[in-house]
Amino acid sequence: MTDTLAATGITRSFRGVKALSGVDLAVTRGAVLGLIGPNGAGKSTLVNIISGYDRPDTGTVTMDGTDVTRTDARTKARSGLARTFQHGHTYHGLSVRENIEVAALGTGRRRAEARRRAEELMERLGIADRANQMAATLPHGTERRLGVARALAVEPRYLLLDEPAAGLNEGEIGEFGEVVRSIAAAGTGVLLIDHNIRLIMAVCDLIHVVVQGKSFLEGTPAEVQGSEALAEAYLGRSGRVHDAA
Ligand SMILES: Nc1ncnc2c1ncn2[C@@H]1O[C@H](COP(=O)(O)OP(=O)(O)OP(=O)(O)O)[C@@H](O)[C@H]1O
Numbered sequence: 001m002t003d004t005l006a007a008t009g010i011t012r013s014f015r016g017v018k019a020l021s022g023v024d025l026a027v028t029r030g031a032v033l034g035l036i037g038p039n040g041a042g043k044s045t046l047v048n049i050i051s052g053y054d055r056p057d058t059g060t061v062t063m064d065g066t067d068v069t070r071t072d073a074r075t076k077a078r079s080g081l082a083r084t085f086q087h088g089h090t091y092h093g094l095s096v097r098e099n100i101e102v103a104a105l106g107t108g109r110r111r112a113e114a115r116r117r118a119e120e121l122m123e124r125l126g127i128a129d130r131a132n133q134m135a136a137t138l139p140h141g142t143e144r145r146l147g148v149a150r151a152l153a154v155e156p157r158y159l160l161l162d163e164p165a166a167g168l169n170e171g172e173i174g175e176f177g178e179v180v181r182s183i184a185a186a187g188t189g190v191l192l193i194d195h196n197i198r199l200i201m202a203v204c205d206l207i208h209v210v211v212q213g214k215s216f217l218e219g220t221p222a223e224v225q226g227s228e229a230l231a232e233a234y235l236g237r238s239g240r241v242h243d244a245a
Pocket residue numbers: 014018019037038039040041042043044045046086
């Protein structure tokens with residue numbers, strides 16, 4: 001299918017331990033798909049597989065109808081798939097501005113253009129006041145936002161965000177949610193992993209739940225929030241999902 005990044009029948013084991021044992025999901029351009037599930041459910045493993053940092057044991061990944069299951073991360077990035085990492089992955093010896101410029105230069109932009117793009121993205125992510133600060137010395141939440149700015153520097157068609165709001169305060173999370181909506185409104189397909197249920201509910205068009213490596217449920221925020229079965233599986237007790245926030 002065009003305008004879709006899809007993972008179908010994905011399985012992956014690490015030394016005999018099943019991290020993923022049957023995940024099917026699709027990210028559509030212009031929409032935000034939330035990916036939630038307990039710690040260790042396999043969310044980051046799935047992002048690694050979709051983005052080409054890892055390969056599944058079985059299953060396929062397609063991007064706009066093309067099979068990219070075995071395509072390496074660099075090639076996928078060049079063809080419009082960007083991601084952030086749950087832990088770091090910025091250049092610690094470079095400033096915030098330089099980190100974004102380097103990402104923009106990597107897609108063949110000229111220096112002046114890369115600099116303009118960096119300025120624009122720092123404004124958008126609310127990190128312009130840190131422009132000259134070395135990435136190594138950034139607070140956690142700011143480093144996550146820098147990761148998002150770096151991913152956006154390549155103007156991706158699909159963007160995978162692995163807990164990008166960790167370390168942000170409530171006000172910052174609200175602003176970040178609006179940034180995510182604006183990214184989708186501009187036509188990018190976004191996969192958003194986060195444990196902040198309020199953010200997920202506010203921002204996502206659809207929410208996909210994985211439990212113990214399997215696709216468990218997918219629905220709108222209203223459907224997911226009202227699911228008793230989900231509350232049972234996700235929280236291990238009865239109660240509604242918004243209780244988790
Ligand atoms: N490289 C690896 N080697 C061995 N085991 C791994 C590896 N990567 C992931 N795992 C295991 O796979 C399972 C899924 O991990 P994963 O990091 O994908 O979970 P997650 O849903 O992202 O969790 P969290 O919400 O804590 O980030 C865990 O049991 C983890 O220990």
